[in-house]
Amino acid sequence: MRELNLDRLRTLVAIADLGSFAAAARTLNLAPPTVSLHISELEARIGAPLLLRQRSQVRPSGIGATLVARARQLLAAADQALEEVQRQVQGLAGRVRLGASTGAIAYLLPQVLERLGQQHPGIDVQVRILTSQETLAQLVEGTLDIGLVALPQAPVGGLTVKPWRRDPVMAFLPAAWQVPRVVTPAWLAAQPLILNAPETRLSRLTTEWFASGGEHPLPRIELNFNDAIKSLVAAGYGATLLPHEAGAQGRAVPPDPRIVMRPLRPALWRPLGIAHRAGPPEPATRHVLEALWELKQLSARS
Template identity: 75%
Template sequence: MRELSLDRLRTLVAIADLGSFAAAARALNLAPPTVSLHVAELEARIGAPLLLRTRGQVGPSAIGEALIERARRLLADADEALDDVQRQVQGRTGRVRLGASTGAIAHLLPQALQVLGAEHPGIDVQVAVLTSQETLARLAGGTLDIGLVALPQPAAPGLRVLPWRRDPVMAFVPAAWPAPRRATAAWLAARPLILNDTSTRLARLTAEWFAAAGEQPKARIQLNYNDAIKSLVAAGYGATLLPHEASAPLPDPRIAMLPLRPALWRPLGIAHRSGTPELATRQVLDVLGRFRQA
């Protein structure tokens, strides 16, 4: 026996606690010869007696006491590890790795995480700020469990992408600007713009919207952080196009929010690997599903 078996150590501790081989056998639901074999294997592995028999009682030798002290800690650690894993199997605890863009993280995801924290406080969601392409690649590679991605996405083997939300894209302009009730591509193109950089799906979506009207405006500055973009709009630096979720708070009073003509929508999907997810991942998917909007 090259390794120390936890079963053998548990038997040794039971004998020390109960004072006899027979009592340990009953407590562990083992046959008496099995208990004797466990002790013999441990003593052979250690190379010294672990138990002493005196006046009908069995007690540990000095070496046995040292091993029993360590064995108690090992057994407690093993039991704790099994309890932790069992809680994960039951979905009460666990770690879920989620990828999302800055747009989803700004408002939608914090709401979902608040609900999740109230209902499943033992689930730890680790969030990575990624583009949709990066999210799908990491899902396929097994380093993410869930992704919030822009739609549409091409079919990918081993992944499921389901529609999640469809939020309107709005024009955010300095409130001091004279503005129409609805912003057109021509009106916006004639003004300084703050837009997402070309690596994002939103940038491509807005570029297509401008192109459909024959416009190809150049941004005054490109950023990927919506809060920073809105701060620049509030300062009068330019206008922008961003999604607006129905439950999101109204913008800074220095910002006017205008619907677009024609309307533009930002669709998002939830992606995860095919098959049955682990229960902790399913709990997160369930909470995100409550924020679904057609």
């Protein structure tokens, strides 16, 4: 069964509005025989007359009036769809799916999203909390557009991964403790610890840091939610190692008065990269990428 053609429906609506085949032909920039053909094809498709032809005016039949009402809805929906798509083509609107860790979402993305909202309010960024491996897998599947991932990563076919920023890993300690000015593996290994879950890149980084001092401590608990870890530190449950995502301000301000932060010796850094599919991104995705790189530039200048 043939589907209804939008051009034919547009012709029918024009005749109903203007009351004349000739007026519809002029308005639609069609030849009069083409207008007649459109109506003939529609009537053949429906199997009933759609227009009542009188001497001075053409009016819809009862069936024609029903089709005209539905045709207006279909044409309006089609016009709206074209307008929305055109806005996406122009980069004025669109949906961008982004995956990142909880730390990046809590402390880095808000700065990016604020600037993006000011410059491109029509872009909807949908954020998912994922590990780096989950992010890369979903980029390959096409269910994500951008990912913030821990570095280094092995090359993945079809993806581009570029370094974005490098944040210092700091010791987060209960303020009630007597703590040194600089934290070493030996000192921290002797304290009760709250560390990231083993499947995270940060867990591997901290394990290597402890091992550099010959230490292999067992944590009291392992989590993959940095804000929960900080809450436990603030409650005095233990110490942790976390990146300090200072953003564009670059200030090492403790996140809670019950927590003190100390630098590490040897120093430890958590590098992050931006991953996306290879090739030119869609306009909305390009704007989000530009906002992410802009944050990097602001951080470098601060």
